[in-house]
Amino acid sequence: MLGAPERGQIGFLPAAGAIADDIQWLHNAILLPVTVGISLLVLALLAYVVWRFNEKANPVPSRTTHNGPLEVAWTVLPVLVLVIIAVPSFRLLTQQLVIPEPDLTIKATGSQWHWSYAYPKAAGGFSYDSLIKEDKELKPGDIRLLSVDNAAYVPVGKVVELDIVSQDVIHSFSIPSFGVKVDAIPGRLNKAWFRAEHEGVFYGQCSNICGIDHAYMPIEFHVVSQQAYDAWLVQAKKAFASADGVDVAAAPVSRP
Ligand SMILES: [Cu+2]
Incomplete structure (x- = not known):
């Protein structure tokens, strides 16, 4: 096995042990989907706002300043996402920091x-x-x-x-x-x-x-x-x- 970069490589170096395996899993299975998902959601919301609420489509803007259910949702959902990231992340940190009896x-x-x-x-x-x-x-x-x-x-x-x-x-x-x-x-x-x-x-x-x-x-x-x-x-x-x-x-x- 060769733990060195290759030409044109964009992913991780090959994992030689369990911890590197888990780091790559955390990135590929959790962080990447969360990042891509949130980016696409925000992009879609922006596009919708530009299309639906521009001056021509929406000449008389609403004066709404609060929306209870919406504000609860945009607080709770990010917290859930952070918890989903935190559980495997702390498990991984523990694995890295609790050193077994060394040979x-x-x-x-x-x-x-x-x-x-x-x-x-x-x-x-x-x-x-x-x-x-x-x-x-x-x-x-x-x-x-x-x-x-x-x-x-x-x-x-x-x-x-x-x-x-x-x-x-x-x-x-x-x-x-x-x-x-x-x-x-x-x-x-x-x-x-x-x-x-x-x-x-x-x-x-x-x-x-x-x-x-x-x-x-x-x-x-x-x-x-x-x-x-x-x-x-x-x-x-x-x-x-x-x-x-x-x-x-x-x-x-x-x-x-
Ligand atoms: Cu140095």
């Missing part, structure tokens, strides 16, 4: 202008920066403005908790296919979670204007099998352990 917690830190990922001690305890690939670094299969040098890897079917922070300005961590979009705020820890049910590569972008290179801090998550994830962990531990700086305990002591 893996990844800390994502936003910086001007890239994301860094830290894996917990249980997974090896390493962190690394994930930077956009410049045009000249793109290889076949890479996507311009979305592919990064060091992607994040997660196992399929597992609950992944994201701890999202920023070390400078407000960024926003967003992966549409996971139904995740949470602000990264300096000095504050925000949380999100997802359980990807499909293997694949899923892209996102910083979604809060954060400075001149806001458009150049994409997010790339690979959802892979448990074996592939374990294999990645082994090599990532090696690759990124040194990137964090010198391991003080293991550093050779220089003596005079």
Whole structure:
């Protein structure tokens, strides 16, 4: 599965899990019909008024200022529409905000202008920066403005908790296919979670204007099998352990 935009696409990115599925359902089954329905109703009313009550058709206008039943109706009907939207909407918010017991917690830190990922001690305890690939670094299969040098890897079917922070300005961590979009705020820890049910590569972008290179801090998550994830962990531990700086305990002591 590929969570990236296609040419000419107008719908959502493919959903990789239940929450993104529900978000798309809320939009397609509830919000879109409500929006289209209300727009058509208002358009029809306007057209009727223009046709029926213009100066020629209605030379002597009515002086009516109140109509009890009508006023009750145009208060109650919008309230009903809002309730119809609110029920699934609050259910969805609860799903997003009540985080189940995680199998893996990844800390994502936003910086001007890239994301860094830290894996917990249980997974090896390493962190690394994930930077956009410049045009000249793109290889076949890479996507311009979305592919990064060091992607994040997660196992399929597992609950992944994201701890999202920023070390400078407000960024926003967003992966549409996971139904995740949470602000990264300096000095504050925000949380999100997802359980990807499909293997694949899923892209996102910083979604809060954060400075001149806001458009150049994409997010790339690979959802892979448990074996592939374990294999990645082994090599990532090696690759990124040194990137964090010198391991003080293991550093050779220089003596005079
Ligand atoms: Cu940003």
